[in-house]
Amino acid sequence: MGWFEAAIERALEPAMVVGARVSMLMVFAPFFGSLAVPRRVKVGLTIALTALLIPAYSPRVILSEVTQWPGVILGEALVGLMLGLAVHFVFDGVQLAGQVLGFQMGFSLANVVDPETEIDTPVIAIFHQAVALLIFLQIDAHHLMLRALGKSLDYLPPGTVLATPGTLEGMTRAAGGLLLVAVQLAAPVLIATLMADVALGFLGKASPQLPVLFVGLSVKNVIGFGVMMGAVVFWPGLLGRMFANAASTAERLLHLAR
DSSP states (O other): OHHHHHHHHHHHHHHHHHHHHHHHHHHHSTTTTOTTSOHHHHHHHHHHHHHHHGGGOOOSSOOOSGGGHHHHHHHHHHHHHHHHHHHHHHHHHHHHHHHHHHHHTTOTTOEEEOTTTOSEEEHHHHHHHHHHHHHHHHTTHHHHHHHHHHHHHHHSOTTOOOOOHHHHHHHHHHHHHHHHHHHHHHHHHHHHHHHHHHHHHHHHHHOTTSOHHHHHHHHHHHHHHHHHHHHHTTHHHHHHHHHHHHHHHHHHHHHHTO
16 A cells, blocks of 8 residues: 555646646736636646646656645746746736826726626737737737746756845846836837827917817827837837746746845
């Protein structure tokens, strides 16, 4: 009976450890963690990836006692969390830019249900998120995430993950980077609409009979959409660099967790 239990433990150990890392990535990574993806598909993909990565399982710490399991499982979950959130912060920045522009262009009341968060979100934010997701898939960034997941088993073997203060600080800095993403994407439209506000203000002073409040909203809509359509042309290159920076951020986070 002791031999049978030892065999079961040797078989379950890599599946549980690798599965913890894979499952956290599937929950927090863009596209893979989307609520639009059925749960059965997520579970099947998690099991398939775990089975494929088990041969790369080479723990540095032998789990000889049950008390070691919680720490190792939490460490593996932390790795998947860092890999997923590092890229997800880019999408959060894209959505934040859309929310700001929706308010600036007068679409703050035109909301639809976001399939990701299941809450009312401005239509401009939904548009931004959809374009970013299409670019994410077009440049095969989801393939890069899966490669990073596989290489993380060699770079950061199970049993060596440490939740150090540097790791938490790195996560905080990565989260702050979404503001930079939002500013870079929203800047052209924000500048154009702010200039329109200034021009309309001068027109209102020069001609008090002009209904600036009614005209201004339409003018800002036209200018905002025109500038946005022109700026979308540059999004593939810009978002490609942002996703590359997110991959570098994930690598730094893994280095801090060693």
